Amino acid sequence: MRGDWAMNWHPMLEYQHRATVLWLFCFLASLLAEMEKKDIEPVLKIFTTEDLQAAGVLFFTRNDTVNCSSLLLLEESDRLYLGAREIVFALNASNVTQELGKVNWSSTAKEKQLCELKSQSKIKCHNFIRMLHVNGSHLLACGTNSFKPQCAQIDIKTFTLIPGSVIHGGGRCPFNPSESFASIFVDDELYSATTMDFYGTKPLIYRSFGSRLTISTMENKRWLNEPSFVRMVRKTRGSNGQNNTDEVLVFFSETAMEFSSLQKLQVPRVARVCTEDIGGLRVLQKKWTTFVKSRLECRNGPQALPFGLLKDAAMSVSDSTNNTTFYALFHTQWDELKYSAVCAYSQRDIEAAFAGPFFKFSPTDRNEEQLPVRPP
Known part of the structure; x- marks a missing residue:
């Protein structure tokens, strides 16, 4: 009997979207060709630092400060962390040369020594302070702490x-300072996408x-397979106050498991979890029961190669129509093709993707079949 993934794992879907594509090609081959025809020299x-300063650009610099890796802007209080x-x-967000406060938070000598002994x-x-979020009257900060992450x-x-506030940061902040991750604070709870x-x-x-x-x-490659997380956003599904559900969307790239003939093929994804999710029973205790994911399709025409590396994402809500649009920045994964693009996806299309149809996979031949409803 042929087995299938849908019988023993939380459902995964793949989505061929109908998104509007906004192309912002960074590879300017056509433009360069036109320039050659017209003999135009670029x-x-x-611009030097002095040029920028003369133009009124403000700089925050400190001789003892390196590896700035996180920013948090609070417009209502005019603060930049x-x-x-x-x-x-x-x-001071209006004048970044003005320092309003400083907290030194270093790894101990023992932690640094142990880190180096583990071949780092x-x-x-x-x-390295990688995460900053405001939670009421407190600022939550998380750092890599010599590959032993902590939050305070x-x-x-x-x-x-705050004395006594330091806790283990595993699962919240990456161990490696160069590893990509994403996080968002929703209703006093931290949602993070990283490694543990x-x-x-x-x-x-x-x-x-x-x-x-x-x-x-779950710790299962069918859920997440060598992902590179880039962004988390909060959105509300539903309208006019009817059956509204808060969700968190996670944008990332990962190694595809559905294309067995192509090794290490990267595909961009968007995943969803519901904020009201409290986990399930048996193997799903303390695990997401609302987790689904979809492939983000972004290509220049139906016959063109898709963009496989997702680099960033942003959400925009129209004030007049209340329509939500998600913008995603893509690169190709092949060095020979140095293209970039921005694709736009409507909230309606993403919700339709998460509603099905769903793909079912065979672990032997990886044949794809579409299921009309979500597997149990």
């Missing part, structure tokens, strides 16, 4: 680290903090 202009290597700054480079064995609360008023181990081989989408039990994806 003009190269280099900056996470760097072993330090968190509070700046010395430059990576520091506390910073009092916004005094801008000091030293070597970065155990990816997960995780919900923590708050009053409810933690919940995550």
Whole structure:
């Protein structure tokens, strides 16, 4: 009897979207060809720091500050929070040269030593502040902490680290300072998409903090296979106050399992979890029961190769129509083809994809079949 994935794993869907494509090609071959015809020489202009300062551009620089890796802007309080290597700054958003507060947060000498003993480079064995979120009167900061991630609360008023607030950051912040990840704070709960181990081989989408039990994806390549997370956004499904459901969308690329003939083929995805999800029974205890994912299709025509690497995503809500559009930035995964593109997807199309039809796979020949409804 032929087995299939739909019988023993949480459903995965693939989506051939009908999205409007907005092409912003960075590879300017056609433009260069026209320039050659007209014998036009490109003009190269280099702006120095002095040029930018003369134009009124403000700079925040510190001799002891390196590896700035996270920013959080609070427009209502005119604050800009900056996470760097072993330090968190509070700046005046209207004048970033004005420092309003600073918290030093370093790895201990022992933590750095253990990190290096585990064959990590010395430059990576520091506390890189990768995540910043405001939670009420506190600023949640998470850092890699020499491949032993930690999270802590910073009092916004005094801008000091709250004693006793430091906790383990595994599943919330990556171990590796160069690893991509995504996170978002929703109703006092942290949603994070990262890896939970030293070597970065155990990816997960995780919900923590708050009053409810933690919940995550299963450790299964059918759910997540070598993903590279880029963005999480919150959206509401439904309209006019009828059956509204808050969801978190996760944008990422991963190694495809449905194309057995092509090794390490990267495909862009969007996944969804519902904020009201409390997990399931038996094997789904403390696991998402609303998790589904879809392939994001982005190509220049039906016969063209698709863009496989998702680099970033953003959500835009129209004030007049309340329609939501998602924009995604793509690159090709082949070095010989240096193209980029931006594709746009409507909320309606994404919701239709998550509603089905669903794909079923055979573990022997990987043949795809469409199922009209979501598998149990």
